[in-house]
Each structure stands twice: as structure tokens, then as C-alpha cells.
Amino acid sequence: MPDFLTDFHHTTTFGASAGGGIDRQAGTPEHGAVRAWFRRRAEELGMTISVDAIGNQFASIEWIPGAPHVFTGSHLDSQPVAGRFDGTYGVVASLHAAASVAEDVASGRLVPTQNLTVVDWFNEEGCRFEPSLMGSSVFTGARSLEDILAVADNSGVTVAQALEETGCRGTDAIPPVASYVELHIEQGRRLERAEVQIGAVTGNWCTRKVRVTVIGEQSHTGATLMSDRRDALAAASEIVLCVERLVGHYPEDAMVTSVGRFTVGPDVPGVVPGRVELSLDLRSREAPKVIEAWALLRSQIEAVGRRRGVTVEIEDFDLRDAVPFPESGVELTEKAAAGAGVSCMRLETMAGHDAISMNRVVPTALMFVPSVGGVSHCEREFTADADLATGLEVLTRVVGRLVEGAPNWVDPAAEAGTSCSGSWSE
């Protein structure tokens, strides 16, 4: 039976990129291949596979018929030409944590009160198919299955077709979920700078994602006088710089803003671009800041459109509120780290994770391991084997405690009605 590190490093052969990363966008053949590996490996470990209608894969162990399941997992899809740790680490670690817990149950060292399921969420990244957190959002009911199945990529292939083609469109009933745990690389430098081995995540940053389409007029680069132009690229370039400058209104590191997608049409040397489609996001721990910043940015974008005589279409397509993770789950991570003899600190996540979807419906814990230089969504992303192994050990302890039935505290935030809709009470 391959050990955890062997399994993890083997997964990086699916969609391996030339620079040592992976390119495994959701629903591609490479993604389908690693998901097939997941099913085979889980079956070897004695788990039962089920696949739902949005292509989430579940590998379950049932000790107590009918009891709810502790879920643990992450995702196997990646951004284009990306790192090999983001998502995949959490899935492979969850398989091995589940195997360890199953051994402890078999040997009598652990008495389960709940069952256990490892989950591989579909399309966390949201690059080929927008939005992100797709599988977990449909699972929790935050998004409609029908709408999401109809989402198409740039070449017109729908999510439904991509799931069919990769053999991941299921009809299985999914076991009832009790709680969710996710282990991930940090994708930031806080653990590294503090020289701490485990991060217990206390909440997520508020994120607003917006699509902007700038429609000018396609014309001849050589023959069109400047005063006769309605240049979509020049207008969109101003918008990029407005997005970037927005952070200057706030204290350093209180907000991040980005334009990721920026697609120019027709994108040839001799033509003044007539159209740019861009996706921007604004993030801050404080939702009011994001709301205020977006109002300011929106007025700036509209002013650019008016001044340049171009049409600007704005579509707010994703607003992710800042929600704390249950305190009891944070404490569970801290205790597990202490039990394993490793350091732990509390931090927030700026990045999105399936745990944020799940935190809306069930008690959820998210934990991080360090990421060298904090770089992510690129081939340079790196976490050392020792840190990967430490994360697995802490995850295994947390999953074990949850299977046993802990924690049995009610989350204070949930009690006050300000946190997730689920709670840690049993």
C-alpha cells in the first residue's frame, strides 16, 4: 500500500506541466484521469464511491448504519499552469487520514459515533467554468444544479458535457453530512514568516467578483484618427489601474484587488480592439470596506465609459460574505496540533475554499500548512514533504476526534445567530 507522500507525488503526474506544476482544469481529460485514480485508490482502501449530479465524488466508510458522516476533502482541479499542492494535497491527505482512522476503529483504539466520507469537490478553481467553488456550492444549495450544468467554457462545452466526458456525472444518493474539515496549503506567507507549522483558520475574507464588458468600436489602427476612436482596450486599461489604485484608500494589506481574466477582441495587431471582457475581484476581511470600495470603483468604471464613449456592462456575479468558522473547530485544530507537538496559530483565509461553502450549512474547520514564499496559482508553489506530513498528522487527529463525536460544544457565534447556519452541537 503506497504511503501518503508516494500517493501525493504520484498525482502530480496527471496533467504535469513542463515547469514542474500541473495544468488540470475542471472537466479536462487530465482532471478526469486523476479523479479516476481517486476512485480506484479509495476502493483499494475499502471505501464506497458515490458521485452526485454536479460531479462531486465521495468515498465513504460506514461503521454505524444511518449515522451522519464527517466529511473531509478538497479538490483535484487546478488553475492553468498551476501548482501541484493547491487542492490535491487536501484530497490525498484526507484519503490517508481516513485510512488511519479506519485502522484505529478496526483495532478498537477509536470508537466511532459518526461515519466518515472523503470528498473530491468538482471545479473549485472556476477558471474554465465560472464561478469557483462550483461543486460545493451546488452541494450546499447555494447555486442551482440546472444553472451550473448549463455553464459553458470559451469553446461552448457545458459543465454537463465535461462531466459526461470525464465519467463524473453521477446520480448517487450522498450520505448525510455532519461536519466538514479541509486541509490546504496557506497560499500566503503568514505561517512561513511566523515559523509556525499549522494555521487554524478563523474566517474568510469578504470577496466581491464582478464581470465587466467594455464595448467600443473595432477600427483600423493605422487609418483611424485618435478623435474618431472608441478604443475598448484603452478604456479597459484605465479600469485595470482603477482597480489597482483602490487599495490606496485603505490601510496596507486591508484589501486586495485584482483583474484576472482580461480577454481582448479581436486581439490582432492591425485592429483597434472593439471589446474587452474582464473579471475583477475585491477582497477584505471587512465586508463594509468591500461594499464601499465597489461603489467607488463602479462609479469610476462608469465615468471611464462616459468619457470615452464606450459601453460598459457590469455583472456582479459572486459575493462571498466574511463568515467566521466555529470557534470550537478552531480549538479542535489547536488541540490536535498541540497533541502532535507542533506549533499552531490563528489566521484568516483571503483565498476561497470549499470549506467556505460548507461553513454555511455544517460545522466546518479549515487548516493550513506553510507555503514557501506564499506563492500559489503558479508552478513555483511549494510545500516541503515534512510540512505535508505534519498537516496530515493534525488532520488525522481532527478527523478522529470528529468521528468519535467531539466537539460537543455549541458554537458561540452560531448561538448568537451571526455565524453559519449549522453548528457544532451534536
Add this chain to the structure above:
Amino acid sequence: MPDFLTDFHHTTTFGASAGGGIDRQAGTPEHGAVRAWFRRRAEELGMTISVDAIGNQFASIEWIPGAPHVFTGSHLDSQPVAGRFDGTYGVVASLHAAASVAEDVASGRLVPTQNLTVVDWFNEEGCRFEPSLMGSSVFTGARSLEDILAVADNSGVTVAQALEETGCRGTDAIPPVASYVELHIEQGRRLERAEVQIGAVTGNWCTRKVRVTVIGEQSHTGATLMSDRRDALAAASEIVLCVERLVGHYPEDAMVTSVGRFTVGPDVPGVVPGRVELSLDLRSREAPKVIEAWALLRSQIEAVGRRRGVTVEIEDFDLRDAVPFPESGVELTEKAAAGAGVSCMRLETMAGHDAISMNRVVPTALMFVPSVGGVSHCEREFTADADLATGLEVLTRVVGRLVEGAPNWVDPAAEAGTSCSGSWSE
């Protein structure tokens, strides 16, 4: 035998776009189809087809064995989702001008001293395969056949392959060229504003085309603090605005500047872009202004790179000097317009044309008809049938005079050694 307007409007069915334009980029099946139509139509008109190694097509009539040929033509390729007049008008008009001249020769109304060839240049637009004026530049020796055949499009298909696939890679010997005439839509508003029917082009604007690659670092839009980023898109957006602002250093309409191609990688919502490839051009009637402006822009681009910690690679790939067309050819156009009873004015071309390539090696004339609103490289491009017919009449007169042997004046600029390498002397 279809008349000129019937033939012209028929060509717009090859690669017709939904909005009333065409999409017929060089070497595509649609381009191959209209080029096959050209060969059939020329053969019906009694012409002999030859195709050279870079895929230029020639349809010749030989009255005087061994005598040089008057060339007249333009191109059948288009920009993406472009107008149906640019290039195609000149090719179809040349076929009909040649047919008229042949009738006059047959009936004894015109005594030829030179032969006549209609030419369909390969890839004038330079969008799928850079640079522009590809076929005419190889024909004149300004570019190497070997280099150009190896140019690849974004999907790795080479010019050589595209020519093979469209049946346009020839090995024929081409008749000797005496002079070149091209009829084109103006792609500007000067004729329209002056309410003049024919433009006699006196020279071309100087053009510098540059490719810039901005290499930053791909990272996570959510998790990467602003101070940790090296955002290629933000840097490239600043460059776009520098390019646009450059014209402010000069009198109004003395210069045009553009960024046409602007390709972002990886171009997905969740990733700070690591790479942008852009093509810019600067144009002015005065070469010193272009040289000065590029020096300023280059220093600005390099400063953006230094300030943002991104790498900027600059490749000057095309410099087209401002060269006057021979005065005698301009006068020939003016006389032909007068003979046809239509108004004519002198103007310059800001846009590139195959006539600019040919003006380096043989006496060349370029003439324009009005273009509604001056819009071009877009589906809205339009010239009325009456204006198309007027242009054909003037072209036919010019071609007839050239076939007879006129003009027999030496061009003053050529005599002074400041103009093209050919001259209008016989």
C-alpha cells in the same frame, strides 16, 4: 459574364460574417475558397494563372511576348470580423479593368506596349500571421521567403502549411513587372468630408510596429498581498495608456498610436496575470516624429518595467518609412479622374497597402474611393456601389494608359534619389 458589381458582391459570400462583413484571415479555408474563385474567374476572362512560392496569385494577359507587365491588384484576405471592401474591392476591380483593357486591345482602340497582370497578394493584413504586407514584401525581396514560410499562427500552423492546405503554394515563374497600380477604399474620412470621388495618394505615413512582452509572476488573486505581486496586466495597462498619451506631444492628427494585439496569460478570473504580449504601432507622415516618439515611449515602457519589477522584452519588428509615390503616377490618376468627369484630390495613406511594398521596386500608383464614416477593419465598413463603379472606371483608364506605355516622364523624386528605387521612366 457577370458584371463587376455582381462579381464583387458575390465575393462577400466567402467567409461572410453574421453582421454583414467577412472573416477571411490569410490561409484559412474561407480565404482559400475566394482565391479559388479568383483563379476560375480570371481563366474565364482568358487570363493565365501563375502562383509563386509565397502564395501570391497572378492572372496575366500577354500581347507582346517578353514585354514587362503592368500589375494591378490588391488582396483577398481580411482582418477577423472585418469589412468586405478592404482589399477585395481592388482585386475584383482589377479583374474587370483588365477585361475592359483587353476588349479595347482586341478592338484596336488601344495599342499595347506592355502586358497586363492582375495580382492577388497573400496576407496583406498580417493578423493570423505577422507581419502585414507579407506576400508583396517577399515578392519585392524586402523579406526572406524562408523566414516568412516558417511564421506560425497561435496554434502552431505555419504559413507554408496554410498555403499547402489552401492550394496556394506555387512554383511558377512570374512575368516581369513594369509598374503597379492599386485601387482601395480610403479607410479615412478625407474624401467623404471633402465630397470628392477619387483620392490620388502622394505617399504613405511612416509606421513603426513593435512587439512588447511583459513578464511578471502568475499568482493567486485572493491570497497574494499587493506588495508581493508582479502583475503583468497592470504593467501592460500602463503601457497601453503611455502609447495613447504619446500623441499629446504632437499637433492634433499628426500622429496615431495603437495597441491592437493584447494577449493575457493565463487569462482566468482567479489568477494575477503573469504574462502579456502586445503589439503596438506608431504612425506619422514625418519619420523623425515616429523615431522621437518611439524613443520616448521605449524609455517609458522600460521605466514601467523597473518600477513594477516586471521584465519587458521589446522587439521592433517592422519599420515602414514614409516614401512618396511618383508624381507622374499621381498625375496619371488625376488625369484619369478628369477624363472620367469625376473629382479628385491628393492625400496620403496612413494605412499600409501592398502598393507601399511595390513602390520600393517599381513605379507605383495608389488611388482611393470614399469610405463611409472612414470606418474600416469592422463590419460597418461601407462604400456605395456608385463609388465602387467610379473607382473602377478611373482604374481602367489608368491601367489602359500604362499598357499603352504612359507615363514617359521620369519622376523628380526618383531622379533626386529620395523616392522609390524604381521610376516611371520606360
